[in-house]
Amino acid sequence: MEMDSFRLVALIPPGSVQAEVGKLQAAIFGRCGLVSSQALPPLIPIRFIAGAVSPRALLEQLDGAVAAPWRMTTRRLSWARGHLFLEVDSGGTWSTLAEQSRSRSAVEPDALFPPEEGFYLGCGDATPAQRDALLRDAVIAEAPSARFSSCAVAVLEIRTTRGREQWWREVYWEMLEQRPLRGRRAQ
Numbered sequence: 001m002e003m004d005s006f007r008l009v010a011l012i013p014p015g016s017v018q019a020e021v022g023k024l025q026a027a028i029f030g031r032c033g034l035v036s037s038q039a040l041p042p043l044i045p046i047r048f049i050a051g052a053v054s055p056r057a058l059l060e061q062l063d064g065a066v067a068a069p070w071r072m073t074t075r076r077l078s079w080a081r082g083h084l085f086l087e088v089d090s091g092g093t094w095s096t097l098a099e100q101s102r103s104r105s106a107v108e109p110d111a112l113f114p115p116e117e118g119f120y121l122g123c124g125d126a127t128p129a130q131r132d133a134l135l136r137d138a139v140i141a142e143a144p145s146a147r148f149s150s151c152a153v154a155v156l157e158i159r160t161t162r163g164r165e166q167w168w169r170e171v172y173w174e175m176l177e178q179r180p181l182r183g184r185r186a187q
Contacts, residue, residue, distance in 0.1 A: 003159045003172075006112055007051055009058065009101050011044040011094075012152040012178060013072075013119075018042045020144035021086065021119050027140050028084070028121060032130050036122030037084075039168035040158070044072075044088060045115035047101040055155035055177035058104055062153050065100045066093050068183030071149045077135060078118070084126070084134065085118035086143050093183075097153065112158065112167050122168060154178035 013021070021042035028037040049058070075087035088094065094117040113124060123134065134140055155176045160167040 003161055004110075004163050004167075005051070006110060006158045006160075007049050007053070007055075007176070008112075008115075008156045008158060009046040009049055009062070009097070010154055010156060011046065011072075011097075011181065012154050012175075013042060013044070013146075014148055014150055017074075017144075017146045017148050017151075020146055024086065024140065024144060025121060028123065028134065031137055031140060032123075032126065032134065034123050034126055034130070036125050036168035039122055039171050040120060040173060042119055043154075043156075044094065044118060045113070045120050046094065046097045046153075047115050048109045048111040049101060049104075049155070050109045053104060058101070059153055059155065059177055059179045061104060062097050062100050063179060063181055064184050065096055066181060066183035067096075068185050069149060070181075070183055071147060072151070074119070074144060074146045077121075077141065077143050079131060080116040080118075081114040082124050083113045083116075084121040084123040084131075085116050086121060087116075087118040090117060110164065112160075112164055125166070125168070151181050152178045153181040
């Protein structure tokens with residue numbers, strides 16, 4: 001069985017935020033049965049990168065590009081190019097990381113979903129009726145409100161036998177490298 005492999009730079013929130021977003025993922029699965037909502041752990045995708053990029057060197061550069069201190073706040077649910085996200089206001093941190101990742105990876109790699117400034121909640125397999133229902137559902141629309149000023153920046157390898165079509169049906173992921181996102185202090 002041949003597997004397709006994808007590398008993703010992402011932010012991994014602290015455990016308490018992971019638990020809250022995990023409850024939201026479970027609620028989406030419970031209401032709609034969308035497996036894609038639980039295919040990956042709670043994470044904020046930054047950019048898919050080429051396999052030739054050194055994860056350790058990239059993460060060191062990304063950490064140095066962010067100004068400290070930083071804070072992130074969850075917002076509301078929204079659809080982005082057919083996928084559901086819990087929006088995050090990062091005060092420019094996410095944009096800085098996305099731009100730096102782009103400049104460090106000259107090759108435009110394949111992507112399983114669009115990285116956006118928010119927690120990835122899947123649902124690329126939702127029907128139009130399910131999409132409308134998700135935003136009207138009181139349990140799901142009451143997205144968790146969280147603020148956090150600590151997280152890790154990581155490179156994950158995501159493997160699937162299904163390519164980009166229904167990748168969530170058989171997916172394996174592994175954390176290749178991670179480091180705390182501290183940022184640089186002003187001198």
